[in-house]
Amino acid sequence: MYAIRPARPDDLAAVVELVVRLQADPDHHVGYHGTSAAEIAEELAGLRPDWASGAVLAVAEDGTPRGVISVDADAEVGRAWLFGPFVELPADHPAFRQCWHNVADELLEAAMAVPRLSGITDLELFGHRRNRRLGDFAARHGFTQRATSRVFTLTGSALRPVLVAAVDDADTARPLGADPQVRAQVIELHERCFPNTTVTGRQLVEGARGHTIVVATGATGLLGFAAGYAQPDELYVDYVAVDPEMRGAGTGRALIRALLRELAAKEGPRPQAAAVISLGNDASERMFTALGFGLHLELVGYRREP
Template sequence: MYPIRAATSTDLDEVVDVLARLQAEPAHHIAYHGETAEEITAELTGMRPDWASGTLLATDSGGRVRGVLSVESDAEVGRAWLHGPYVDVPANHPAAAQLWHQTADALLERALRLPSLRGITDLELCGHRQHRLLADFAARHDFHTGRTSRVFVLTGAGLRAVLIRGAAEESTVDSAVRVLPDDPGLRAAVIALHERSFPGRTVTGRQLVDGSRGHCVVVLAGARGLIGYAAGYPQEGELYVDLVAVDPNRRSRGAGRALVRGLLRELAARHGARAQAAAVVALGNDASERMFTALGFTLHLELVSYRQVAGTG
């Protein structure tokens, strides 16, 4: 097992190098981070100004980084996300699986003592469906297997078509999509629809509408009030569609597709175009898969989440 220490700001380049190599392999891929060095740097440092304060490292006898675990927590929702554990086992190691698990266990044990996890009893981690080491790690530490999610992406001509469609091609529904205004009634309706559609989600309705988690929100409303909303944010190299919700009584009329198009255009206008757009859909949510597929999105990978909540089991 490798010794564990806290990360420092000078470790960033080596940490990013390790993560980029492991993210490229389905058997080691972890959610929450991107796949390129640029994406990983942006997301790692974006968790907090001092990214190292929530990051632990495992190092070998030569001081090289062999394991990484970063922690992100939200006291308001009482949950923390474990970005890892990543373990870089040397090629042809005679006890690779044992070394992976010993290092991952040590990283977790040290992480649970971080100040940011005081009072947090709900932990979540997530990785590629083919990451069997992570699945075994989760089971040993009483994390229950949660939902399987499918990541869909839109690139190239398909994305350009969404972003530059001319006004003459807009439907009445598309034209009605707008950025969430400073309207107390409409904001309350978005909060209510969000809480109904995504109970227990990592972002609350209040955080969504006040932008404290970085979301851009667009809405579609009619004479009878809110029809639906979409929310997302820019990431390194992509525009991310995080949430889409339409009133159950007003679905199957193109509202969801119009909201996604409106959101992507607003994100591109605010932050510049990106090489791709991405969205995560829970396995079994056939309606959302059909919606994104109709927009030109294609399946990229599948992720499995694991969750440990104190007092359950």
């Protein structure tokens, strides 16, 4: 139905338009992407080492992109993430489901040949729980369903007080500096709290993925840290880790507030803050809801390991 070809840099604008249309529908939504054109353009532009060399398209006869899958890979972690597959078909197509899967399969087959996937067989997908076609696609290709994650957001009038109010533990919540001991403690705590995650402790501390980090320290050393980054439409809280002996004392909430303030100061304010929390992590949900965050949507992960 569509021709499959490698993406080119000049395809980016048309691909962003395609993904914006499909992201607005939970039945097509993929969790690695935002929903606005600015967010999606930034996310695609951030794929390493570039977007076009790691993406393949399904194009109509007139050359218009009607499907795409993009690949992000990290050789150090030994894992890759598939942004898609996105497939757009006429709503009244008589064989919508079958054609969707045929195009998606062709996109995946072509994507598996991109050089950045050489030697990497640990793959992940992530999509809205209503994206049933993605779940079926994952199962057919040997992916197993992993934990459901819940996206919590804080917007508008509820976000502003968090950014301007005094931060708890203000004397200890501060940006990560150059102190080698504190940096080493952040790496150790990150690896302990988030084993086998998408970013290693070293990558986090060295800024390899563009994170801003704030830390809380005390007489015994590191109490906890929070890390995140700014996107075009939101401030994203990616990691919050607190030493087990300090949990329940408000350190996590103080770190989140300090991180959001630091991101807003560095990158400018945004209309929304967001965080993704694994379903069942009740302590983290309580921590974020205490700050005013509310449930926005639920996403399901799929993984194919070696």
